[in-house]
Amino acid sequence: MxxxxxxxxxxxxxxxxxxxxxRQLMCWLFGIVILTSTVNLVIFIAGxxxxxxxxxxxxHLLVPSQPVANPLPQALILTAIVISFGLLAFTLVLVRKVxxxxxxxxxxxxxxxxxxxxxxxxxxxx
Amino acid sequence: MLPxxxxxxxxxxxILQCFxxxxxxxxxxxxxxxxxxxxxxxIWVYYSTLGNHYLILQMGNYPAPFGITFVIDKLSAIMLxxxxxxxxxxxxxxxxxxxxxxxxxxxxxxxxxxLAGICGGFSTGDLxxxxxxxxxxxxxxxxxxxxxxxKIQLDGTLxxxxxxxxxxxxxxxxIAMLYGITGTLNMAAMxxxxxxINASNLIVSAAALLCLAFAIKAAVFPLFFWLPASxxxxxxxASAIFAAMLTKVGVYALIRVFTxxxxxxxxxxxxxxxxxxxxxxxxxxxxxxxxxxxRRILSFHIISQIGYMLMGLAIFTPLAMTAxxxxxxxxxxVKTNLFLISGIVRRVKGSFNITRLGGILQNxxxxxxxxxxxxxxxxxxxxxxxxxxxxxxxKAAFVQSHFFLAAIALSVSFLTLYSMTKIWxxxxxxxxTENGHYGIKPLRLAEKIFMFSPVVLLIILTLYxxxxxxxxxxxxxxxxxxxxxxxxxxxxxxxxxS
Numbered sequence: 246m247x248x249x250x251x252x253x254x255x256x257x258x259x260x261x262x263x264x265x266x267x268r269q270l271m272c273w274l275f276g277i278v279i280l281t282s283t284v285n286l287v288i289f290i291a292g293x294x295x296x297x298x299x300x301x302x303x304x305h306l307l308v309p310s311q312p313v314a315n316p317l318p319q320a321l322i323l324t325a326i327v328i329s330f331g332l333l334a335f336t337l338v339l340v341r342k343v344x345x346x347x348x349x350x351x352x353x354x355x356x357x358x359x360x361x362x363x364x365x366x367x368x369x370x371x
Numbered sequence: 372m373l374p375x376x377x378x379x380x381x382x383x384x385x386i387l388q389c390f391x392x393x394x395x396x397x398x399x400x401x402x403x404x405x406x407x408x409x410x411x412x413x414i415w416v417y418y419s420t421l422g423n424h425y426l427i428l429q430m431g432n433y434p435a436p437f438g439i440t441f442v443i444d445k446l447s448a449i450m451l452x453x454x455x456x457x458x459x460x461x462x463x464x465x466x467x468x469x470x471x472x473x474x475x476x477x478x479x480x481x482x483x484x485x486l487a488g489i490c491g492g493f494s495t496g497d498l499x500x501x502x503x504x505x506x507x508x509x510x511x512x513x514x515x516x517x518x519x520x521x522k523i524q525l526d527g528t529l530x531x532x533x534x535x536x537x538x539x540x541x542x543x544x545x546i547a548m549l550y551g552i553t554g555t556l557n558m559a560a561m562x563x564x565x566x567x568i569n570a571s572n573l574i575v576s577a578a579a580l581l582c583l584a585f586a587i588k589a590a591v592f593p594l595f596f597w598l599p600a601s602x603x604x605x606x607x608x609a610s611a612i613f614a615a616m617l618t619k620v621g622v623y624a625l626i627r628v629f630t631x632x633x634x635x636x637x638x639x640x641x642x643x644x645x646x647x648x649x650x651x652x653x654x655x656x657x658x659x660x661x662x663x664x665x666r667r668i669l670s671f672h673i674i675s676q677i678g679y680m681l682m683g684l685a686i687f688t689p690l691a692m693t694a695x696x697x698x699x700x701x702x703x704x705v706k707t708n709l710f711l712i713s714g715i716v717r718r719v720k721g722s723f724n725i726t727r728l729g730g731i732l733q734n735x736x737x738x739x740x741x742x743x744x745x746x747x748x749x750x751x752x753x754x755x756x757x758x759x760x761x762x763x764x765x766k767a768a769f770v771q772s773h774f775f776l777a778a779i780a781l782s783v784s785f786l787t788l789y790s791m792t793k794i795w796x797x798x799x800x801x802x803x804t805e806n807g808h809y810g811i812k813p814l815r816l817a818e819k820i821f822m823f824s825p826v827v828l829l830i831i832l833t834l835y836x837x838x839x840x841x842x843x844x845x846x847x848x849x850x851x852x853x854x855x856x857x858x859x860x861x862x863x864x865x866x867x868x869s
Contacts, residue, residue, distance in 0.1 A: 265537070270529070273533065277536055277537070277540070280537075280540050281540055284540055284543045284544045284547065287544050287547045287548070288543070288547040288550070290547075290551070291547040291548060291550050291551030292550070292551070293551075317556075318550075321499060321547075321550075324499075324503065325543060328503070328506045331510060332506070332509070332510060332513075332536060332539075335510065335513055335514075335532075336532055336536065339513075339517070339525070339528060339529060339532060340529075342525055343525050343526070343529055346522050346525050347522075347525075347526070355526050355529065356526075357522065357523045357526040358523050358526040358527040358530065358600050358601065358603070358604050359599070359600050
């Protein structure tokens with residue numbers, strides 16, 4: 246199971262890298278979406294997979310009697326999901342604003358901040 | 372509770388700012404008061420770490436490797452101190468920043484969330500918690516960067532967002548790998564585990580990922596492209612606080628992981644760092660030579676100076692580390708000041724383009740004097756603070772026979788001087804050009820007070836470091852000695868609370 250998940254994570258990273266290399270910002274954004282989810286999967290694998298019981302200790306024992314699942318990765322993944330959701334929401338709005346302002350999402354055409362022509366008066370900021 | 376105090380003040384201020392949403396004056400008073408409170412609290416924290424103390428707080432009283440640990444050692448304390456000074460200076464300037472007039476409602480709370488992220492990053496002893504503070508810093512900086520009325524900042528922000536998002540994802544996956552290897556997220560416990568474990572390949576790949584992530588944050592050589600694309604597009608206040616702290620948080624994180632986690636992997640990482648340091652210095656300063664926008668020149672110089680800090684880190688002797696810390700503090704102060712001065716120049720002359728500027732020396736000699744001190748301190752002219760930083764760095768390089776790197780550092784210093792002379796000549800010294808404005812626009816009294824007071828404060832700090840460098844030198848020396856004895860740090864954290 247672990248091996249299968251590892252290969253899945255590797256495949257997803259490959260897909261997201263391919264998407265992120267695109268000049269189109271929407272493709273890049275989907276690449277980021279896939280990559281954040283893949284990293285969550287990686288955290289899950291890093292906490293070791295167990296076909297096990299929930300991490301509860303019976304009242305009369307000090308340690309659990311059977312192997313139990315690791316609760317920490319779930320907390321980490323939950324945090325990471327919330328954070329990446331916020332960042333992705335911001336990025337989506339930003340990409341939309343860029344589309345409205347520049348009428349293109351091709352990153353080669355977005356050169357306002359770093360103009361190509363290096364004219365002597367060509368770099369006025371505002 | 373002391374280690375939590377700086378973060379607590381920042382977060383409380385950010386929340387209180389939201390209650391003053393429709394009271395502009397109340398927001399401003401709160402903004403300034405909080406900045407002074409933060410400074411006072413951080414000075415208290417700093418003096419508590421003198422001697423051989425670590426300030427340690429275990430959240431929720433969980434014993435060390437299980438909960439989140441807040442720990443402030445001497446390095447964190449120095450960084451917090453300089454953060455509070457920069458927070459105060461930029462807070463003063465932001466009161467009269469014209470770019471922010473229509474956006475001040477959002478600027479003030481977000482500014483305090485940004486400072487909370489920075490202070491949290493400096494105070495935490497837990498790797499995943501560090502990631503969370505980085506994200507708080509990141510989302511606040513995204514918002515601050517988009518706060519002005521120009522279309523250009525959309526383009527700049529986009530490039531900033533693209534590379535920094537990838538950096539945080541890399542950082543998270545590296546943390547996941549380290550957690551998988553060691554089974555803990557507490558940096559002290561992780562350090563102890565990493566020394567025992569004999570799986571060098573695995574650790575090296577995690578180390579490479581983590582260093583890649585921090586190197587993007589710190590704008591190291593092949594990964595710096597987001598910085599000169601974005602810093603000149605935003606408001607002056609935002610660019611000043613970004614220039615002061617954001618890249619340096621990356622350098623701080625690199626120092627932390629190099630001295631604490633990846634001690635055994637140094638054979639692999641240090642040669643890589645040495646090369647990156649030299650190339651970062653060179654590309655930064657050469658990039659600056661081709662620019663005509665005042666803030667773009669300064670942005671490229673940030674990259675160049677990150678190279679100096681990396682150089683000290685890569686040489687990795689106590690002297691080199693002392694020099695890196697000294698240089699970092701000096702650079703934060705001077706660089707913030709230069710960004711603030713560029714804002715004043717834009718306010719009085721209406722442009723950032725150095726070919727259109729000119730004649731400020733005749734019209735505003737005091738402003739020119741302030742720029743002169745900062746610029747030549749940045750370039751490393753002898754009596755000023757930059758000279759001491761570079762002197763210690765070069766000495767460390769020569770002692771370890773890194774002659775080639777020292778030669779690069781020296782020539783980059785000359786090129787920095789060239790760049791500063793270019794600004795001095797074009798903006799201040801040269802007669803006014805016909806396509807620029809004649810004379811200077813008058814400043815209102817409030818603008819005079821709040822624009823010049825932070826600059827003068829930072830100039831005083833620069834001059835203090837120039838003529839009495841021993842205070843900072845000793846502080847950084849003690850911090851670097853602590854960094855080179857990580858076992859004290861580890862045992863202090865693992866002992867406390869258990």
